[in-house]
Amino acid sequence: MNNPFTTEFRPPRRLRVFAFDPATARKFSNRDASIVTISIPYEMDPSEPNGDKLGPSGTYFEVIDYDPASGVFYKPIDLNDEQVWLNDGLAPSAENPKFHQQMVYAVAMNTVAVFEEALGRSVLWASSSKKVGKVWKEEFVQQLRIYPHALREANAFYNPAKKALLFGYFDAPANSSSAPAGTTIFTCLSHDIVVHETVHAILDGMHPRFAENCNPDMRALHEAFADIVALFQLFSFPEVLEDQIGKTRGDLERQSLLGELAQELGQAIGRGHALRDFLGGKNEETGQWELKPPRRDALHTADGAHARGAVLVAAVFRAFLTIYKHRTADLFRIASNGTGILRTGEIDPDLKKRLAAEAAQCARRVLRICIRAMDYTPPVNVNFGDYLRAIITADHDLFPDDVNGYRAAFIEAFTAWGITPSDVSILSEKALLWPTLSEAEENRQSVPEANPAEVTTTMVQKKIGWMLSDPIGAFSDLSSSVASAQTKAQQEAFQGTLTTILNEQKHLHERMQGRMSDLADALPLATVKSAKTSASTQPSTNFLEIADTTDRVLEYHAANYYKRLLWLLISKDATPEFLDLIGIAHVNDPDNPMGTLRRSSITGLPSLHVHSVRIAKRHGQRSKLEREYVIELIQTRRGYFDPKQQEAEDARPPSAKDNSRPHDFKYRAGVTFLIDAQSFAIRRLIRSRHSIYSEAGLQAHRAHLTGEETRPNNAFYSGTNPGSDQAFTDLHRHSHSEDSFG
Template sequence: MSINCGDNQSAQPQLRKLRAYAFDPSVSLVVDTVEINNLVYNVRWEDDLAPGPIGEYLEVIDYDPTVDIFWEPVDLDDRYILAEQGLSPSESNPKFHQQMVYAVAMVTIQNFEKALGREILWASRLLDGGDEYESYVGKLRIYPHALREANAYYSPLKKALLFGYFPARPANKAHQLPGSTVFTCLSHDIIAHEVTHAVLDGLRRNFNLPTNPDVLAFHEAFADMVALFQHFSYPDVLRHQIARTKGNLAEQNMLGELAQQFGIAIGRYGSLRDAIGSVNKETGKWEPKHPDPTTYQNTKQPHARGSIFVAAVFEAFLTVYKGRIKDLLRIASGGSGILPKGEIHPDLVNRMATEASKTASHLLNICIRAVDYCPPVDITFGDYLRAMITADCDIVEDDPHNYRLALINSFRRRGIFPEGIKTLGVEILNYPRPELSGRFEELFGIIVKYLRDFKERASYLSDPGRTKGEEFYQQGGGTVAYGDQELSTREKIYNLSRYYMSRLHGRLKQKFANTTEFEELTGVLFDNPEENSFEVMDLRIVNRVGPDGDQINQIVFNLVQRVSVIWNDDAQEWQFTGRSTKGSMKAIGGCTLIFDLDTLALKYAIKKSLLDPEKLAEGIRVPNKRYFDEQRNFEMVDLPHSFSELGRYFHNAANPDIGEPFSLLHSSTPDQNV
């Protein structure tokens, strides 16, 4: 983006301000929350925003197939609309619906880009492999009125979000007018949730392959968490709630209560209500729930399991927030801790809301960044905890507000431990730097230089002021345009990274084939890469500036390998079978490699090992028994019950490659909206 600060005449605005609901329309019907439901969203200015809206990242297509009607698209560049900060919130105007999905989806994308320090890419479309195996997807499609059901989902096949609408239920009279329509595309949280599914699919395609009870739960929980913290990052929403609590500041339960109200308002994400706390029937007061470490062991249904995770992160949020406002409370109460009766001073409300919003933004950043530090497949909550700690240690040297400790404690309280780790501590959870032999240091040095080359070319692309990038890019076989249509920067980056990934694949094979050290490092089979093929995926630049100005200059990519294994009952061991045979199980493993471009060294290798790491250290190459045992056990015992009833009766419908996995998860959500 080029911003010319010197010349006010021609400067393009940085932001487009758009009005929309902070929650969803039902909140406006409740008197004491009506005033906080209208929010102005700050959306990055897009110069070529077409009616739809259709921009660089999104295309809102308002086609309703259930009645075969195209609704007229909103033109956000219309000067009257611009002057009014967008159309005013209205349930009966489809153009406002289009504006709201666009605004909230863009804000979500911006949050990801800010945290990741790079442009996000949608997952590519997988082709049948005639000429190409995949193709670039520039814009996520949004269909705001696509279904007539209490459901909304991300379709990995169509790279589209489908939102439904349905009649408000009679039981909901207090929050919804009887006979009215509930539009899922008018809920901030549903939009943020669905966009997050799509972003996560672009970051880690294999995170929807269920190989353990956490995988599907993670996709859901992560999406809920982004929606929740995004919400808490708007100080206006918090200010109102904080002001209402009056003298009762010490407990600070209103934020938990507020989090749950989100759950109620949107119906489908009611999981939060159970996970965080509940209203004590005797006292009529909301109380946080005391976590039970056995719940994690015993809960397998993805939404219920996911809510444990959301509750853990939310508790960390409350802990940090309480710490951050201690001084404010001391000042306000003259050190007594007891505030005078009556309303809280508006200045104090403002300061507290700012602290809460900051805490939420920081946690949102930590959560998003962690994705780069996750193994490429078979994610568990424990892996993710390690990823959060490692990512945060990488960018923030000291942690005065104790975010990391707060996270570790709340995970511990819920019995979530990473594999092989018995005591939780920052030093233990932070992934160690791999120890390499001299020869490997050297070999990786060559790889890193190659990666640095990629980064330079990509960075030039992002900055159109420097023409060198184009040359670099074209030298690398990059297409600049199709016909007379100039490619977007993101598409060029996509092309460039594919080009580099294919080269990288060749180099890795050439340099590391048949080296036990590489197998130990990554856990993938590398004795015969022609036979045991592997993929290089998700080559990405990690470019971040921490709060203290610390910079990170890294490159990350993943190795993924698919194998077939069979259990040999006589030998009581797993065996690799080469290709799948009768009775064999397909398994997937791999490794996330993170390189530091400043020190030109491999910094982390975070793996799901297909080879038994302990045996490998003794020089014996055998399948990783524990890994395969767990996967088999999961497939046999828990997986059939992980899907909703719909997924069970219409069995293949839940298959992530061919069905609509997210639709089926969603329609199974326990609906507590009655």
């Protein structure tokens, strides 16, 4: 028999999991949709025999089944054991810890696959940081750790400090309706919860600042986005979809498992129903389930991350339902002789399959839109209105012809739930699109130069494009012009950065050359030859393009290389006009007087953090491959609750030594560039609503935090302003004042 883990024959790994959770699977009515099989592509799961490992381990995850409460390591499952891989893994079982390991590994891997398909690039975890001397160094994180039995409580969460997913377990209380009192409930066996936590980790890798509590929507967006992915991922399982289509007779506005999350956990903690229900709920007077109508004032009364996040999820789900009903109206007319009302009795099996196919297609498109939108947001201080603009722009740029009205459905649904951008006066598709660079120039209130378009678009944009396409050539140009820096200190600082970039460049060449022989069997010969040539030839070496065809380690280091190079380019050569246009404080202005603005320890000038330089490859209209670079820039300022103290600190003589001065919060602003990978033109300019200088933005951040101080403690806010590392723990701990989960 062929070994499936040889290079000659490596089929996808197939693993069985609970479609929902053990309690839902036990119900006789769910017997046809209680278990699903997940297929993991072998290139994402090059797991070798376990050996001394503590659980399943692959490219992205390492499962460690240690139970701190019991002080034991559970025996690890060997996914490469012949009896395991021949039978699509172990049979789902709440009693078997080995299956728990299989469940979290399979569901988390499947979630990564969904993101990589939508984003067109590899998923990278948030890097780990450590202080070396006076400088913070970032390190690549290869694997995210998963602990299926990490804690004994009704909670599960992503821990950004440990780079781990932690799942809890607990005994069902006396008021549990999902299992008898005393029965052990494992959060790691809830498909929804595992997806939800994995999404938190993926989003933290893309946008680490999204965990900051800077406005009412920021952490709510984290929660809502994780719920959106968990909900629509269920639509990828045909057996689940057809079962629920049959039970609702094709009407997805009726009560079903497709509009709920974490059924077992919600019932186990005494709610009597799922933890989240985005379609409706029981009427307290009649006891009957009712569809929840949209409310334009919902956000005004929603308190806390979960309540606000639920409004966003409801808006996305409403958009999906509108699209689904539009695409299936003809099927209902055909099946009902034109009335649109189906005959009584069980739905026709053929109609059920067709409706399920349409629902799956709509769900896939909606999910991809929501995921891709995360590349189209500002890098900090995002609200729901910004996310709507990101959704509309991301889909417009990939599918200019909106034949089926997806974008119109999103605009209508968000408006119905009161989610609208405050900076857009007309709710049309065109008005909601983020501006191009030329549109941003036209909208400027003042024009300091006679011909700003030539200064900003032609000169600076060309330099950025040159850096992306030919980093070594751009490096040489910057090297030769360092002497033109304004001060000797800046010259020395720039020279130090050039030395660091040069060392990283050499390491990248070595890594790429070393990987070419490993890739010879996996990639087309022409690709390998091209990569070898590029990596050994000085001019025209696009490290991001080459790294994208190799592995995640190279992709990470290539991105860091470009981040340093871009920082140097902007710090040295960006014009004041260009910086004004993109909403960034003048990073090359030694006379900037603001004392609270974070200063660079290298140059002593206003600091600029290049958060990301990444490439995305997506198939758009008529399957055309669209490639673009996503660049994010962030600036930081010290914030104080007392306006008089803020004024005094702003007036201090600026110094990099003041970066560590005590402060109450960090106020951030930033911009995202979307750059065409062929023309290197800036497609979109996505700025945070307020600049780093904005007193209105600073006051809004202050008001949000001081308003939080007056609220009673809940699962989102514990009475202090927790850092990002603590955010997910507090956010997901069950509390009677706000329903939550990890």
